[in-house]
Amino acid sequence: MIKAIQTGLKKAKTHWQISALVYALNFVFALGFAMAFKNVLADEFAFRDVSRRLLEGFDFTFLSDMNYASGSVTSLFKTLNWLVAGYILTSAFLSGGIIASLRREEFSLPDFFADSARYVGRFVALSAFFALTVLAPIVVVAIFSAIGNAMSESAISEAPVMIWTVVGIGLGAITLAFFYLAFEVAKFEVACENKKPFRAYMSAFKITLKNIASFFGIMLAFLLCVGVIGSVLHLLAPKGETGAGVFALALMQQALVASRVFFRVATMGALLEKYREVRPKQELAETPSEPVSETTEPIQEPEPTKQAPENAGDAEIKSEQETK
Amino acid sequence: MKRITSLLTLLLFGIFSARAQTASPRLANYDIIASLDPESRTITATEILTWKNHSNDTVPDLRFHLYLNAFKNRNSTFFKESGGQLRGIEPEGKEDENIWGFVEIESMKLLSLNGKEESIDLTSRLQFIHPDDDNKDDQTVAQILLPSPVLPKGEAKLEIKFKSKLPKIFARTGYAADGKFFLVAQWFPKIGVYESPGDRYVPLTASKGQWNCHQFHGNSEFFADFGVYRVAITVPKSYVVGATGVLQSQTEQGDLKTLVYYQEDVHDFAWAASPLFQVFEDSYKSKDGHSIKLTFLAQPQHADQAERHFLAVKNALEWAEEWLGVYPYSSLTIVDPAYGGGGAGGMEYPTFITAGTFWKIPLGVKTTEIVTVHEFGHQYFYGMLASNEFEEAWLDEGMNTWLELSVMRRYYAGEAGKKSAFGDKTSAIDFLGIRIGDVEQSRSGYTSPSNAKRDTIVKPVWTYKRGGYGTFSYNKPGTMMLTLENILGEETMKIVMRTYFERFKFKHPTTRDFIRTVNEATGKDFTPFFNQFLYSTLALDYAVQNLSNSADENDEELEGATDATEKKQGDYRIKVVFERKEEAVAPMDILIKFEDGTEFRDVWDGVARYKIYEFEKPAKAVAAYIDSENKYLLDVNRNNNALTAKPETAGFWKWAMNAMFWLQNFLLIFA
Structure with missing residues (x-):
């Protein structure tokens, strides 16, 4: 796991362009909303002497009286739904490029977009499967909630019921994290094994389940890094009570987002490394020699690297070449 | 004889002075002996009621609140109005389960009338009435025709034997925690208020007074006359009891114990019993020097919050004695309802309130304090200032x-x-x-x-x-x-x-x-x-409609605008328009600030739709404010109470950047 983490960090560093691309995409989408948000407020209130109150912090009276200007705010939040949908699709599009790029030694923008385009259909399908699996943690929480309600019938204190609820939410979160990891592995299965989305997801479950400790370990290690950086930035962050303060605050927020993106790419790199290490041999043998029927054009494997593979994980490329 | 006459005179004087010194008229006085059976969730009781007719009318009947009948079934007015749920809690369980409550009068006997001893069974004369609606299924008010009327300034004494089956708590009263918590309120037959001409809204010219005895409604429950309560409560020995008034005595008989509570000048009596309670005590020295015993009956999981409750009550007491007057009673009991009994939380009864909190509630979430302060406040607005909650x-x-x-x-x-x-x-x-x-x-x-x-x-x-x-x-x-x-x-x-x-x-x-x-x-x-x-639905909203610093000869005339008020020589023609956007009218403080640091203040009577101020000054106006002192919290939209000459957007950037940050983090889930 440590080796995978190191590889992930190294990949994120050498392929910094991936982080830059993901951050840029994230920034552009969010900035679009932020600008619209700011403009709605400015159109309604720029001359109303409320900016000063908002600089001081959360202002409930401003918020409650915004009911009288709710039309523009409502329409703003309606556009947010489309924005999120657009971002998810774009992310699905880029995933193929990210994974394929992480398998290479060097980053190439044309290859990145070519790979992105190649896998987009199946990655969108995978995203849809993942969206369905989000129901699973909801079911877990619902089950715990039902048990909690049954407990509350005879309970004389809310403490055990609340603990039970928190445990239920925690287990729901762990379930969600498991499906999220399986989603990641399924992407590898598509990109490396050329599988159909459903088959990829099914085998990804098995692989994730078998290696749950190391996969979770990788994810938690990088989450911890983000947590530490976030805590430090939170301590250093200015209150943002002046224009300059707001600018400094925004810079720190973006630093945290950028670090999150970097560690996100590192997580993918580390998971990919671990995946290569643990992928069942039987699966390798079953790898189809022809592109799957679902795709309309043959799936091209990434260009062979100029240098020799530096670790066992790259044996995969060799084995794929052998199957051709 | 002379000596005897003197003694009698003194005695009579003493009685009358004592009467004159009582805080309240003491028209409805109760002596109740009650026994709780936790298994059947039932109270068996005998009530001696002494009711005084303070009017000059001869009153032929008596009316009683039988509030627990609101929980008898789904047909009561209370249940229909509440839509089957109130205070966020719905009655749970099947129809045949033990969730319903009622009060059943087993017998009612007239013991004395206008000073003359009687022994007349009135039980068969009892009938349910519905003064507020046509709901014949509602049994929360009963009327009884007396064999002869209560004379002006006379009194009637009755013995009422009754049984109160407590409902599973979903609003205010009943049991919870599988019978380990009882909040016993609105539990006994309680006489209504007889209002004579001149009382409240009964015209002085009216020929006769009338009973004010409303049915139990979804949103209201209180209006009663003051009196003296002496209540003996028998419960299993393991139960801790808290009640209205002061504990006078406690005796034990086998597995049971009897506690006697006494309180003068109150208009209701509630109590709680539970083996779960942890008891905390504190005291507060009133402004007039008397000591008030504070008791907090806590659920075990909230024991660490006793200080929060006491501090809230002490703060409220200090404020109320400064702003209103002395709290005259010597006790206050705060009950923390059991889990599942939240519907009984946040309630007020004389010298007895129910609070509401949660396990490990953070200090920054002050609902615990808000509820406690609010319910304590009712000792004044309800407890002593006993307005008619049904009507006002x-x-x-x-x-x-x-x-x-x-x-x-x-x-x-x-x-x-x-x-x-x-x-x-x-x-x-x-x-x-x-x-x-x-x-x-x-x-x-x-x-x-x-x-x-x-x-x-x-x-x-x-x-x-x-x-x-x-x-x-x-x-x-x-x-x-x-x-x-x-x-x-x-x-x-x-x-x-x-x-x-x-x-x-x-x-x-x-x-x-x-x-x-x-x-x-x-x-x-x-x-x-x-x-x-x-008395009206008018809303209040004043706004600064316009602020301009350049001359414009073609300004539109605004309908309803009053004349300009001030003109001075200068370089800029400044025009500020204030607007009344809604129908309510109030005088408004006006403040206009200029870039040279000077200010203009005025009070606009607020009657016209618009008020225009025009100036000719060497310095531009930088901002205008209406209700500049923030007096009118009733102004429904305070975001339009100021207008500046220049836009200011730094605050919006801050919140836009915050929104962007959280959105970015959310989007990264999908990256």
Whole structure:
């Protein structure tokens, strides 16, 4: 796991362009909303002497009286739904490029977009499967909630019921994290094994389940890094009570987002490394020699690297070449 | 003989002086012996009621509240009005389960009438009546025709044997925690209020008085005469009991124990019993020097919150004694309802309140304090100022909301909050960067566009549409009282409220009484103010409509605008337009600031639709404000109360950047 983490960090560093691309995409989408948000407020209130109150912090009276200007705010939040949908699709599009790029030694923008385009259909399908699996943690929480309600019938204190609820939410979160990891592995299965989305997801479950400790370990290690950086930035962050303060605050927020993106790419790199290490041999043998029927054009494997593979994980490329 | 005559005279004088010294008229006096059977959730009791006819009428009948019958089935008026759920809790369980409650009068006997001993069984004369609606299934009010009337200033003494089956708690009263918690309220046959000509709204010219004895409604329950209560309660020995009044004695008989409580000058009696209670005690020294024993009956999981409850009550006591008057009783019991009994939380009874908290509730979430302060406040607005909650709920809940907001603002707003517009930024929530003051939270319950003009404050509570009761009995009157305080100033408001309290304590004050008190104490006529905000649906919204610094000869004439008021020689022609956007009218403080640091202040009577100020000055106007002192919390939209010459957007950038940051983090889930 440590080796995978190191590889992930190294990949994120050498392929910094991936982080830059993901951050840029994230920034552009969010900035679009932020600008619209700011403009709605400015159109309604720029001359109303409320900016000063908002600089001081959360202002409930401003918020409650915004009911009288709710039309523009409502329409703003309606556009947010489309924005999120657009971002998810774009992310699905880029995933193929990210994974394929992480398998290479060097980053190439044309290859990145070519790979992105190649896998987009199946990655969108995978995203849809993942969206369905989000129901699973909801079911877990619902089950715990039902048990909690049954407990509350005879309970004389809310403490055990609340603990039970928190445990239920925690287990729901762990379930969600498991499906999220399986989603990641399924992407590898598509990109490396050329599988159909459903088959990829099914085998990804098995692989994730078998290696749950190391996969979770990788994810938690990088989450911890983000947590530490976030805590430090939170301590250093200015209150943002002046224009300059707001600018400094925004810079720190973006630093945290950028670090999150970097560690996100590192997580993918580390998971990919671990995946290569643990992928069942039987699966390798079953790898189809022809592109799957679902795709309309043959799936091209990434260009062979100029240098020799530096670790066992790259044996995969060799084995794929052998199957051709 | 002379000596005997002298002694008799002294005795009579003593009796009359003692009577004159009683705080209340003591018209309805109860002596109750009750026994709780936790297994069957039933109380078996005998009540001796002595009712005094204070009127000059001969009263042929008596009327009783039988409130527990509101929980008898789904056909009661209470149940229909509440839609089967109230206070956020629905009755659970199947129809055949032991969830329902009722009070059954087993016998009623007249023991004496107008000073003459009797022994007449009245049970068969009992009939249910429905003074408020046509619901024949409602059994919350009963009438009994007496064999002969109660004479003017006479009295009737009755013995009532009854059984009260307690419902599973979903609103106010009943049992919870599988029978390990009982909150026993509205549990005994309670006589209504006989109002004679001149009382409250009964005209002085009326030929006769009338009973005021409303059915039990979804939103209201209190109106009763003061009296003396002596209640003996028998419970299993393991049960801890808290009740209205002072514990006089406690005796044990086998597995049972009997506790006797006594309290003068109250108009209700409630109690709680549970083997789960942990008992905490504290005391408070009243302004007049007498000691008040504070008891907190806590659920074990809330034992660490005893200090929070005591501090809230002490703060409220200090404030109330300063702003209203002395708390005359020597005890106050705070009951923490058991889990599952939340519907009984946040209730008020004389010298006895129920609070409401959660396990490990953060210090920054101050609902525990808000509920405790609010329910304590009812010792004044309900307990001593015993207005008719059915007909004028705002005198009870609205005034008490003002007390709650005032206490929370004074003791929990923090220094930063005190400097803010309403003097309150953190007294409701100060947690995870979210800061909300109790004042602004309560105000927001009224000011939204969908609420502001929905209803009036003064109307019978059962005629409110869904949600209207909370808005117009709590939020709007609380906001109105704070507005009144801002207009009058702290010292004048204190005089008003002390006068109101001293004049009407242990009586049944009305809205009219309060308005008269305000007018007398201030020497000004506030009737138009109250007419607008108590009796009409008019909303208040003033705005700065326009501010311009350049001359424009083609300015449009605004309909309803008053004349310009001031013109001076200078380089800029400055024009500021103020607007009354809604129908309510109030005088408004005007403030215009200029770039050379000078200010212009005025008071606009607020009558016209627009008010235009024009100046010719060497310095531009930089900002204009209406209600610049933030007096009118009733102004439903305060975001339009200022207008600046230059835009200022830094604050919007801050929140846009915050929104962007959180959105970015959310989007990264999908990256």
